[in-house]
Amino acid sequence: MNKHVVVIGGGVAGLEVAGQLSKAGIDVTLIEKETKTGGNLNKWYKLFPDRRKSSEIKEYLDGITLNRGINLLTNTTIEMFNRNRNHLLITTNGGKELVADAIVVATGFDLFKSARKEEYGYGIYDNVFTSADLEEMFRNGKIALANGTVPETIGIIHCVGSRDEKAGNLYCSKLCCVTAVKQAIEIREYLPESKVFCFYMDMRMGGAFYEELYREAQEKWGVSFIRGKVSEASETIEGKLLIKVEDTLAGRPLKMKLDLLVLMAGMEMSEGGKKIAGIGGLNTGENRFFAATDNHFGSNISNIDGIFYAGTCTAPMNITETISHARAAVVEVIDYLKDGR
């Protein structure tokens, strides 16, 4: 009988796992809680570092999965796990029972809820947006303030919900710095008259072509980078956003009035992932993401026999890394299934 693997989560990691397993001749059921696949990818319009459209990635992922007849269950969540000898039994929210030889958890991340950093005024002031909101504006081809006018000065705040003990997240989300640089460039493209300021604690430009993009933002687009953590934003009587920051390199406190503020929301373990961790007895780390069984070799392997991880449910990752991690999970699963089970 053919082996059957259930993949939980239809974002980048889940789709890649499902596609590659299917290519290897394994039966796959892909479970997605939303009405359609794509996950967080759907929130982004263009991607760093080359600003390719996210729809191109989606097209590729659909091509290896949905278009090849993978068994996809949308609007579906997992309610229960059981084990019957070598099989894992899954009960869905619709009461459906699935028997799997292995499970790949690819529940991804949720964006940090920026309203939790109340001092930045998201949900309080009209012209404070998140990085995801800005992508929506790019998609619609219009960057405008709440009253419909065009912003002239835009501030981008890095590390919102990342590297922040007050937000309960000690880790770096890794992608927000380069997202800020990408979005700063895009704002300048859309609004050539605008001025863009990035407020950062450290510029973490470790990925492929990140540093080059940073240089481009300075050299070609005149984006200003100010080193300091913004402590708070308030609204002025004329509706502008007044921010307070220390320009740490000048050693002086700095205030600035901005038309629009963009918050670089970090990545957190998804609510769906937390639920799976609870019902499956899966170990999570201090950062709440799924814990690796070995920091070098075990990032795809859970503490439960037959359950594997792929993608950002284990740590913040970019799409390139997510695809690699998903493919690595496939290797682990195939190896596991071959093992006389």
Add this chain to the structure above:
Amino acid sequence: MVDDNMDRFGFTISTGRQIDYESNDRSIAEYILDKEPSFRLCIECGGCSATCTTGNFTGFSLRELNILIKRGENDKVRQNLKKCMLCGKCTLVCPRGVNTRNIVVLAKEAFQKSDEYAI
């Protein structure tokens, strides 16, 4: 040795700008670190100084004082410490969870106890 009369001769001795790491006295830093280990966690983001009411009107910068204490540049610190009103807003802002307010309290205490710096 510099001749005692040199100052009357029209020359001054310029002190170097370098932080002299070996000669500097880091006993104040050690005193604080011992009682408030979160002092180690500062990443110089400046959130404390941004929110600081005093810092917006005087030369007070807690971020700067933190690093100066750690480097043993104590004279500048001592002059500035008294400007802090101990309101604790900096502690609310700090992303590293440094007990910033306590650092000011301990720094004052350390200077009080130190023979070298005692008034």
